[in-house]
Amino acid sequence: MSIPIVAFSDVLCVWAYVAELRLDEVKRAFGDQVSIQHRFCTVFGDTARKIPTTWADRGGYDGFNAHLRHTGEQFPETVIHPDLWRSVRPTSSWGAHLWLKAAQLDEVAGGCAPGAADAAIRAMRAAFFRNARDISSRTVQLEVLKAAGADPARLQALIDDGRAFAALASDLQDAEAMRVQGSPTFVLNDGRQKLYGNVGFRIIEANIQELLREPKPDQASWC
Secondary structure, eight states: OOEEEEEEEOTTOHHHHHHHHHHHHHHHHHGGGEEEEEEEOOSSSOHHHHHHHHTTTTTHHHHHHHHHHHHHHHOTTSOOOTTBTTTBOOSOSHHHHHHHHHHHHHHHTTSSOTTHHHHHHHHHHHHHHTTOOOTTSHHHHHHHHHHTTOOHHHHHHHHHTTHHHHHHHHHHHHHHHTTOOSSSEEEEGGGTEEEESSOOHHHHHHHHHHHHTOOOTTSOOOO
16 A cells, blocks of 8 residues: 655745655655655745745845744754855746656656656755755756756657646646645645645654554544
């Protein structure tokens, strides 16, 4: 029995970056008993509007930078570049999401090695949070994808014929239908269980263990 976990996130979200640690622990603890499906939601679709508005009373870009650095201090396993949103300000996460959806489609079609799309997602986050690279830049996006093992020409074809756009639209529509509140959100049990935000491993573990308990069809889950 494999428990599907649908992980909605935005590549520019620091909590999704931190959540990689929890998902790694989930994989170590449960192995093939879980399957993690990475999908995208929009939090940083328009950063020039979001950050100055959301952080207007808390220091704007400098305040947001301080928030990220404070978050990094709580999780020493992660690396947060000190210049984020100061010297580098990605305009949007949508471009990166589009290329990453193309990578997922290409992997399903056998165009790139298994796991290459997931590696590209992590590499895209690392490019921003660790190395302060502008991942809204097409040049940076292609460099990250190539390093992760994807073929940009194949991905471009999936964008040109509209399939990557359709896949990204499907993610956003499903996120709305499932009432995904933000990034990251982990959806289990066909949408009956949703874990949103800075959720610790033990909470994720408890939800998975309850599903593995295999309740009868007429027996409600205790989670």
